[in-house]
Amino acid sequence: MKRTLILTALIAFVGAAVTVDESQARRIKNKLVKSECGECHMAFQPSFLPAESWRIIMDDLENHFGDDASVDEKDAVAITNYLVKHAGRKRRRKKGQPPLRITKLRWFVREHNHEVSRRAKRRAGTMSNCTACHRGADKGYYDDD
């Protein structure tokens, strides 16, 4: 009994560690998502956020990080379906709202805290501008530099 518990815990732990290693994210294959969510920034790969995060984001595109990013009803349904279907796993976190920003996730902050030069940051303008530093980002490659 005790052994199974430990084993389960171990598997869960390893599982979490694997999803945190995101040096490759699965490329977006849906044209609508790629174009509609790639107009103001690169279309972020859905595996970076859990399903509930995508639902919340898609429910309020009129107030989208300070912009209006609304799409028509039909497109919204199709986009949500794709994002939710390819979403990442839910990670353990403190109580409260699901994360809405990839750039605030713990692994992201850890990965970018020390390695990113001030000059690169300034050039990118914002950390959500993945392609400024990862040339293959829109194809899902992040281990380039």
Add this chain to the structure above:
Amino acid sequence: MKSWNGVSAVLAVLYLSFVLTPAPAAAGPAQDQILKHYQDLAGADVTFSADRGKEFFMAKHTGGKPKSPSCTSCHTKSPLKSGRTHANKKIAPMALSKTKDRYSELKKVKKWFRRNCRSVLGRECSPQEKGDFLVYMMGQ
């Protein structure tokens, strides 16, 4: 001789007025369709004006989102130059002469008028405001 001068003066005036006419001449059939769409909504008695469009584009508005007081917040003050989104992605120039496929797809034009008018003015733009903007940019 005198009458010849007169004729050439008339011709010169004709020529100039032709050249100075704001040039949605650069617009193709796709752009014409879109202008017609907004003309139908505005009504036949409304004439779109590039000057009003320019004023509207340059103006600081209120009622919208804090980061977007003006169309120029993202598109810059020059229709001939590239702009930037708030996520720092490049936006191709708004002038039709610079970006040839602008204002050619009604679904796209409607979507961005809806978003950007709400962001900048906190409301939809009127058909006249849209038409003015379009003839301004098509003539740039």
